[in-house]
Amino acid sequence: MEPLADGDEQCPACLTRKSASPNLRFKINNKCYHRICESCIDRVYASGGQHTCPYPHCKNTFWKNAWRTQTFEDLNVEKEVNIRRDIYSTLNKEEGDFISKRAYDDFLELREMFVMNLLLGTEAQATRRKLNEYKEANGLVRLKDEAAGPKGKIKRTSATPVAATAAAAAAVVDDDYPDRSGLIEGLKRIVIPEVLPPYDPLQGVPLHKDYFTITDDGINMDTGYEQYRKDEMLAIEGYDFREALEETLTRAFAGLGVFIQAEKSTTLTAPVVGLDDPF
Incomplete structure (x- = not known):
């Protein structure tokens, strides 16, 4: 066989040289890395299915999609x-x-x-x-x-x-070890994180106002603010009399820390302090 010239390439299956066929292109696979021309690959896989590598005496079998273009020259x-x-x-x-x-x-x-x-x-x-x-x-x-x-x-x-x-x-590997095969040693154990409660931006402060209850009769009482409740200009601007009343009562009762019903059911006895008793 005539030796190849420098820079020339030859398909080992059909013996076609690149110097004789300038459009000759080669493909390889990731198993045996034999360089075969595209024409031989198309001829071998014309019937579909798996076939043996066209390289002489190679017994590796592939699908056609296993062949790809070579990336590096070496x-x-x-x-x-x-x-x-x-x-x-x-x-x-x-x-x-x-x-x-x-x-x-x-x-x-x-x-x-x-x-x-x-x-x-x-x-x-x-x-x-x-x-x-x-x-x-x-x-x-x-x-x-x-x-x-x-x-x-x-x-x-x-x-x-x-x-x-x-x-x-x-x-034979613990359930909390990441590598179930035991090949890799020294891995950290799998720690199941603690389930945290839902985030509460108010830190437990109740959203509902338990200090008072405004009834329909109560909102119609003579509070001296009827002029604001009936003012159409304020209503156009988004003013709401009921919300304003709730905000006012909340500010008034929130600082007391006591509830009227609880105070009624509890008898408080004031201590008797004599003149000679130290404070």
């Missing part, structure tokens, strides 16, 4: 950015979620170790299993290529071994 950078984005969106705890700075540093070290494991392929299977257990135990929605169908639909499957393992891990 595929290693592309892979690292995608791995970090996925892990950071899953393990998204902040320093305030932990009981100490040391616990938060341990969490950052754990998250970075997961990134390196997936990036370098070191214990990648065990790392993915732990992440899946964390998602299952904490009720996170997983949007994966192998679970996503056409138009982003999710295939509903029965319980998997990962889900069973996550459920078993959640059974």
Whole structure:
């Protein structure tokens, strides 16, 4: 096979070179990161459904919507950015979620170790299993290529071994611990806030005036204010005689702190003070 010139690219499936076809465009996926031209992808997925990656000897299967345009020129950078984005969106705890700075540093070290494991392929299977257990135990929605169908639909499957393992891990974790899988240590316990009573701007002061009751007969009594009650000019300006009378009586009785009926039912005996008694 003739070697590629500098800056030239070739599709590994159809062997078409960009130098021969200037409009050749490539796409990649987030699993095997093989660069395949759009023509090969359209040809393979013409019948719909899932298909194996067109790259020779690759056995990974995808839906067509798993293929996307490459963002970075270097595929290693592309892979690292995608791995970090996925892990950071899953393990998204902040320093305030932990009981100490040391616990938060341990969490950052754990998250970075997961990134390196997936990036370098070191214990990648065990790392993915732990992440899946964390998602299952904490009720996170997983949007994966192998679970996503056409138009982003999710295939509903029965319980998997990962889900069973996550459920078993959640059974041994306290109910008030945020991470049901037990993967992240040092998190603050979930504290249910105390239910506060509704806000009372008057601080318990009653809205109803219990000092007096104005009856229809009482409002028609000769109080000397009939001129204001019958003045049409005051009524036009919004003056209300009943409200003015209530305000006047409230100011008169509010400072006494006693009620007439309570005073009538209680016999008060004034103390007898002699001339020789000290005050």
